[in-house]
Amino acid sequence: MTVLVTGGAGYIGSHMVWKLLDAGEDVVVVDRLSTGFRWAIPSAARFYLGDAADEALLQTIFAENDIEAIIHFAGSSIVPASIEDPLGYYENNTGKTRTLMSAAIRAGIRHFVFSSTAAVYGSQPADEPVKESAPLLPETPYGQSKLMSELMLRDAAAAYDFRYVALRYFNVAGADPQGRAGQSTDGATHLVKVACEAALGRRRQVEIYGTDYPTHDGTGVRDYIHVSDLVDAHLMALRHLRSGGRPLVANCGYGVGYSVLDVLNMVMRVHGRAFRIHMAPRRPGDTASVVADATLAHRELGWTPRYNCMETIVRSSLEWELQLADRSSFDASGLRKVFAAPSL
């Protein structure tokens, strides 16, 4: 029995592949390498280069492997980019998820774990920490594209022999404590990565997008979850489905909010050196604050975070950034480039 990981060359997907292999699972990856890297996929996983919604490719994968479950990370994940290219986001996050689900159901694959997001709650969560039962009012195409996929999953599970867990991730950060994986995207926009790059002199400064939010210091507040705890929740979700568990939508976060300034100060403290910050206007699509109530994931999946400490998250991110200069000398096909990665 084999687990198919879509987007397994990406940031979260590559951590998932390591986690599954560590747990003794047989793993196949499909990834088109749009933002992921060939070198990020452990050699023990079988790799198919291509689109997660390429039906001919999926048929080949299903014919050559005994796929029992799909963990679907492949997608587009940048909130502001979805405002500039809404149809691209609906296509990659919703349309392609539909095609993949349909192929899976036709092939008799009954277990599906889906990457959803806190962005489904929109900018005015009724209460914080936010529960899964809060109003779903996504204000960006990104949040909307993921919510539409959640609804397709719900309806498919009601109609077919098919069960799923959709995990609503809050802000994922950090890197594998063993240093095998991390966030490697060029020109990443995620705050922790941006701040670590600035600390290491790879960016001139960090822009703070908005200082007039109704938060403790005026900057945006998020619930940062260590990527290793997140992929652990996926493994628990897989076990939940295998043991006959009901379809589930669950938040993944720690229930603790950090502002942009809190994060920047932590990176400076852990690294031991200051970097330049610049106060900038609010970024389109951003919300003031979003913090998870993850009671459901704890209760239904038995999920217990191990790295719920901002300092640990930052330390592992900095360690990965230091390694990345070496790793960046590989191109997307896994071949070593002849030049060093330019600094940002």
Ligand SMILES: NC(=O)c1ccc[n+]([C@@H]2O[C@H](COP(=O)([O-])OP(=O)(O)OC[C@H]3O[C@@H](n4cnc5c(N)ncnc54)[C@H](O)[C@@H]3O)[C@@H](O)[C@H]2O)c1
């Ligand atoms: N990073 C976060 O904080 C966060 C939070 C909530 C949800 N998510 C979701 O988690 C998933 C993974 O995010 P990530 O941060 O690892 O992003 P990522 O960009 O690092 O990884 C996505 C991977 O999917 C691949 N991919 C994209 N579209 C594809 C397609 N159509 N077919 C095949 N491969 C494709 C990319 O090449 C890449 O390897 C995404 O669906 C994202 O929306 C991420």
Ligand SMILES: O=c1ccn([C@@H]2O[C@H](COP(=O)(O)OP(=O)(O)O[C@H]3O[C@H](CO)[C@@H](O)[C@H](O)[C@H]3O)[C@@H](O)[C@H]2O)c(=O)[nH]1
């Ligand atoms: O250079 C930067 C980058 C970010 N921020 C702020 O930092 C916070 C976090 O931003 P970012 O790291 O870009 O994450 P989000 O936009 O919150 O989105 C992430 O977290 C969501 C879940 O909450 C996921 O769905 C998305 O895929 C993922 O990109 C926000 O207040 C941003 O305005 C800055 O001030 N400067």
